[in-house]
Amino acid sequence: MKRPILISLMLLAILPLSSCKKFLEEQSQTDIIPRTASALNELLIGSAYRSTSLQDFMCFMDDDIVHNAYTPETRVRFGAYTWQPETAILPEQLAGARTWGIMYPMIMTCNMILEYTPKVTGTTTEIENVEGQAYLLRAYYYFMLVNYYGKPYTDRLSDPEQDLGVPLMLSGSLSLEGKPRNTVAEVYRQILSDLDKGIALMERSGTNNNLYRISHIAGYLLASRVNLYMGNWQKAVDAATNVLNRKSTLMDLPAWGSVNQNTKPVVDLRNPETIWGHGSPYEVILRTNEEKNYRLSDELLALFETGDLRRTIYISNASSIKYPGLIYSDKVGHTFRVSEALLNRAEAYAQLNKTGQAASAQLALNDLNTLRKKRFSGASYQDLGSTGADDLLQKCADERRRELFNEESHRWFDLRRSGMPAIRHIFHENNGQTLTYILQERDPAYLLQIPQSVLDNNPKLIPNPAPAVRSGQ
Template sequence: MKRNLSILLLLSGFFLVSSCKKFLEEQSQTDIIPRSASALNELLLGAAYVNNAGPGYDRSLRLLDDDVAQGAFYKYGNNMYFAYTWQPEGLGKDGLTAGSDSWTVLYPRILTCNMVLDYATKVTGTTAEIENVVGQACLLRAFYYFKLVNLYAKPYSDKLSDPSKDPGVPLMLSSGLSFEGKPRNTVAEVYKQIVEDLDRGIEFLERNGKNNNVYRINHIAGYLLSSRVQLQLGNWQKVIDATTNVLNRKSDLMDLATWGAVNQNGKPIIGPVNQESLWVHSNPDEVIFDGNTQEGYSYILSDDLISNFETGDLRSSIYIKNKRSIKRPTVGYIAKVGQAFRVSEALLNRAEAYAQLNKLGQTGNAQLALDDLNTLRKKRFTPATYHDLVSLGADDLLQKCYDEKRREFFDEENHRWFDLRRHGMPSFTHSYYESDVQVLKYVLLDHDPGYVLQIPKVALDKNAKLTRNPDPARRIGH
């Protein structure tokens, strides 16, 4: 079964199969069609989760936002120049662009989720077993579509956009559908499906997924993902409801004041040993700021980010060393995951939602936002330097929420890039070393087309109905 499934995923990764279901049915009827909930569970683990057994989403995505800068190590920085400088076309014969690998990694996993959902009514197993795999498949599919629509489409809440008309990404909801000839659904349609998958997945895993280990997505992680989605949609009360559901079930926070000596390999911030972790996932190869590879050696954390940390904030030493993230184990050690859903995000998402309601005139929410911010900050500062944030103006309070999230979640899951898009797509600059004496400035303009990544050439070539995103002119440094 594993051999045949690997062939299936290889083919689907290049979009050369017209139907997963058809492909399965052409194989031996005794050893390829999933017959039990247990078989579906194995299929999910082997082919729907992104883990260290397969390719990660895309290293180039780490270079898009204002948390990263190129160090003075120009000779190592050319391989991902196209992503760091937001070029509309990449280098090489395939014309790679930032995010190219995400498309080809995530759609095969979506097709695997579809396969599980299609076969769930046909397999043997208890109701609990079947609902567990269905719930996981729904939440994984929602997560992958959330990533895709935030990479390849305009933000839902942008004032200059119309989600009911703006092209999103193609919705593949059955393993029996061909990708060829499938047009892009609208941004609104994609988000509607994401919300439906979240609701169903959370319901099923709330009943029958509570014993899933930290490597499997669960109902609490589902609530946290729901809060991310509702932030993008601007549904502040739904953000509050979702994050409160997280915090009512798990509210553990790591206390950096008692964290002890930094032990990146024995006690990493991102990993199953962190008490905040709700779900750990993805491939550690996504991490490029480790300083142990040539490409990783060229890029560091930006001065703009580092200057954002206050005196006494322990994250500036426990999360960072030599302007590099040290949230994960270093190269040479066995690292099973690259990303994590953490409890602290629930506090920050809820704080922002309270602050947004406060700005709309519901002033009773201001203190609730401060309470959530202070709950987290108490666990991030030295006792001698910690102080509560107190009453702030509406705009200042909202900015405090944005800044706190940036300090907590830099170098994780494209939070900063997605938030920059959601916060109005502001202009910022990347400096690029052409040589040890020449530094060029590349500018991402306000509402720049570069905030929407180009769909990869391999996908456009396979599907004539898959329309391109607008191409800005090739960027020239100044």
């Protein structure tokens, strides 16, 4: 089959036919070829950026969420909350059940755009802007995939050069059939390469995209996150500094005024520290009675100190109010925010301090305190200090948890890269009984299962070890 036919079939599978006709030139009944940078831009918007739910149920797996009480609803979230294998629940009730099937088509779209940018007409600025976005989006999707399905890069008991990650697909081909998993290290190398190319193209194009579009600043923030996860401390510092040199505005919670979840949500394009907004709010907003019977854990709530305004502006009735309570078409599910750049850099500085760079300790504290000054009431604020390298790293971890809970799987990823500790979840049954479900230290469930339907279609994919069916105690 010729490549143009592959492109045609994939586009028709992803996009409405009317949308295809609007920006693609028909060459024959089977071949549809993009001819202009504008056509590629519309393809990017329609098929490489997502508006569907993706990270389904992921927040129910970490230690920031607990079951509050019995509710006579279907137990859709039960499987994720108790870390059950696919054999014990319906496949669509797995955490991340939709992730593989949604991210790979978006990656294929990015691949097609990258293949066609040398062939289309348009200004250099237009072409480089679209090409840069495609590289950055592909980097982001592979970063999420490898952190869902592969072991942490810095896992002390394994080797990223040997650990299985996800298949790297770098062409516009539709088929994953016969493609084995690349190693974690190979996937990370591709992510870094895509980030370097995407950032350079976006900066050179000089186009100021709106916040719905990924930008070179978002690329630098992702680079700081990637290098932090890899243990490249100085590179994480440098990338975060590149973010802060370009955008450093923080939410000013002391001047926030009255809390209104719908008009002033934290995760929103109107937040002054937002760098990029993406995804669907449906995957994070509690909509059903079952979902509303989960709340933030006492452990998380206890981390908020006196005077920390996040305790009321981010939280109400032990539930997150970072997102609007009502769904509107212009809302997003996730954002890259300036606060993460400070947190990434603080942790990287703290790690450099632990390696012997003593001056980095104060730099880490400076970043933490810069954030905290915008999070506490003036009368209550006090600068953080540190009693040693391990204490400083714990302060960084606690601040990440306070700031980033219920966002973009941050807490789940932080647990994975900090040793995959044991977690206990309490579940309330209808007879008043409470059962305890345990995720053991380094449990197989710290890696998501590749869907069985995907494994059936590709015998070269080695599955992750399946966790055992869990019974409450």
